[in-house]
Amino acid sequence: MSENQVNVLERKPVILIIVTLLVILIGSVVTALLPFFMEGMEVKISTVRPYTALELEGRDIYMREGCNNCHTQTVRPLRDEVLRYGEFSKSGEFAYDHPFLWGSKRTGPDLARIGGKYPDSWHVQHMTDPRSLVKESNMPAYAFMATTPLDPSNIKSKMGALRTVGVPYTDEEIAAAPELLAGKTEMDAMVAYLQVLGTMINKAAVETVVDSATVSPVVPDSLVTTPETEVK
Numbered sequence: 001m002s003e004n005q006v007n008v009l010e011r012k013p014v015i016l017i018i019v020t021l022l023v024i025l026i027g028s029v030v031t032a033l034l035p036f037f038m039e040g041m042e043v044k045i046s047t048v049r050p051y052t053a054l055e056l057e058g059r060d061i062y063m064r065e066g067c068n069n070c071h072t073q074t075v076r077p078l079r080d081e082v083l084r085y086g087e088f089s090k091s092g093e094f095a096y097d098h099p100f101l102w103g104s105k106r107t108g109p110d111l112a113r114i115g116g117k118y119p120d121s122w123h124v125q126h127m128t129d130p131r132s133l134v135k136e137s138n139m140p141a142y143a144f145m146a147t148t149p150l151d152p153s154n155i156k157s158k159m160g161a162l163r164t165v166g167v168p169y170t171d172e173e174i175a176a177a178p179e180l181l182a183g184k185t186e187m188d189a190m191v192a193y194l195q196v197l198g199t200m201i202n203k204a205a206v207e208t209v210v211d212s213a214t215v216s217p218v219v220p221d222s223l224v225t226t227p228e229t230e231v232k
């Protein structure tokens, strides 16, 4: 642009605003919108699978009770977090979380890697009476869960709804779901959900450098599957 042309633009504020907005719009589309449609942006982890019917019910109870108001579900790639909670969270681990429950408040500890940390019986005892295990805990007791049977009437429509947003449940899995919930309590579902949290990645394949000041947020090749080998 010659100096003359620039001056013309600067002397016409309305046109200048329109041109500026256009430039910002193009920038936003390129940097924010396009990545949504790029294959490589979605990191696939071959071992991450959709939740079973029981785990899904547990997840819904977790949301209903507002556990995510006190607990986060994401370990950030920071040294202290990795030392305390374990491997930092990878985006691919949340592929089937609708909605994700990362949270933003840690009244209690992060739960992204809680699966396998305690036996089932610990969770039952802790949910029934948190202060019997951690004296100073301010977590509410959820003893009623052990005596509340699950309601299997909605599970098929829940799984169907998740399928419409990309969770690969098969017709057989959906048909078999109510049967799997028969005779189970809310406590069974809650514990099944807690026990699977953070366990779907192959921990041996993750090489986190905890010695350096920061932890590399790079996902190692061994964890990433190409779109051709993605899980069904």
Ligand code: HEC
Pocket (backbone or CB within 6 Å): 061, 062, 065, 066, 067, 068, 069, 070, 071, 107, 108, 109, 111, 114, 117, 130, 131, 134, 136, 137, 138, 139, 140, 142, 190, 194
């Ligand atoms: C008012 C805040 C609050 C709410 C709501 C809450 N928690 Fe907690 N939770 C805590 C606190 C504080 C701790 C740490 C002390 C303890 O272990 O009881 C904790 C600990 C835990 C632990 C043990 C974590 C560990 O690594 O030792 C689990 C599991 C847990 N909560 C699950 C849940 C679930 C599931 C729900 C919802 C049904 C829930 N919490 C709701 C505050 C809360």
